[in-house]
Amino acid sequence: MSRQEMPPIPHNDTNAAGAAGVTLVVGAGGAACAAAVGAHRALQRAGVRVDGIAGSSTGAAVAAALALGWEAETTEAVLRRLWVPAVMRGARQRAALRLALPRLGRGDAFALSEGGALAERVRRAFGEARFEDTRIPLLIVATDLASGERVRVEEGLVADAVRASLSVPLLFPPVPLLGRELVDGALSDPLPVLEAVGWGSAAVVALGFASFAPRRAGGALGAVLATHAAAANNLMRLASAYYDLAAPVRLLRLEPDLGGGTPMFDGSGTAEAIAGGERAMEAAMEDLRRLLA
Numbered sequence: 001m002s003r004q005e006m007p008p009i010p011h012n013d014t015n016a017a018g019a020a021g022v023t024l025v026v027g028a029g030g031a032a033c034a035a036a037v038g039a040h041r042a043l044q045r046a047g048v049r050v051d052g053i054a055g056s057s058t059g060a061a062v063a064a065a066l067a068l069g070w071e072a073e074t075t076e077a078v079l080r081r082l083w084v085p086a087v088m089r090g091a092r093q094r095a096a097l098r099l100a101l102p103r104l105g106r107g108d109a110f111a112l113s114e115g116g117a118l119a120e121r122v123r124r125a126f127g128e129a130r131f132e133d134t135r136i137p138l139l140i141v142a143t144d145l146a147s148g149e150r151v152r153v154e155e156g157l158v159a160d161a162v163r164a165s166l167s168v169p170l171l172f173p174p175v176p177l178l179g180r181e182l183v184d185g186a187l188s189d190p191l192p193v194l195e196a197v198g199w200g201s202a203a204v205v206a207l208g209f210a211s212f213a214p215r216r217a218g219g220a221l222g223a224v225l226a227t228h229a230a231a232a233n234n235l236m237r238l239a240s241a242y243y244d245l246a247a248p249v250r251l252l253r254l255e256p257d258l259g260g261g262t263p264m265f266d267g268s269g270t271a272e273a274i275a276g277g278e279r280a281m282e283a284a285m286e287d288l289r290r291l292l293a
Helices: 030-045 058-067 072-082 095-100 116-126 158-165 193-199 219-245 267-283 285-292
Strands: 021-026 049-056 138-144 150-153 175-177 180-183 203-207 251-254
Touching (some): 049 058, 072 116, 072 267, 138 158, 150 158, 203 285, 251 267, 267 285
Parallel strands (some): 021 049, 049 138, 203 251
Antiparallel strands (some): 138 150
């Protein structure tokens, strides 16, 4: 989808003038992150202003779509094309050789896939849109491959930031951005609540999800994805426990019931995820109103 083909940004007249706003945080979790689209729709319907949106990993793609003002149908269609096994094609023929001969291609980060298919689909989706083009302020979290530090991306091309935050190490090459080599945001912050606090919203609505490796993936690919899912889940549990006990922020944390796990690279359940997110937000609306009171 080119910049010219990007959906128009609709005028939102549902926000109550002067009402307290929220920051929406979309955590890591594969195609299940589409639940944030439904949650956002429920917030709009209730007249709750969204002051900013932050996302990590697949949540970065959904956060970007929401920040740009895409309709739910457009976001669902993009996720169905983006988060599919085809993005892993283009496996490096030298990957096996480099495992046996580490000096082969020294200086070039190892990855099972070239990452070209993913980069192409991300660029097609977000075109040349920049952070300053978003209708709602956007923050995307990625991870510095060398240091493991969390990196805030708030400028430049949206596609570059989304691509970096989606870059599962060992599966996709890191993305050079902001003078660093960046990879999946889930490795440093799968639920970037504290990163979003600076916008000054009255409360934060954070959607967290469990990660699941594809059921049919085997061999080196299966090992990489299973390890990544386990690490992301452990970090999510730690982050959730911290936010519940110690975070200095008014927080409404949602874990939408999506009827079972949605494996990575399976976009077939995006419509159900959107509906599940909408239900979860509607069910928690009174809790949110109390936070905003």
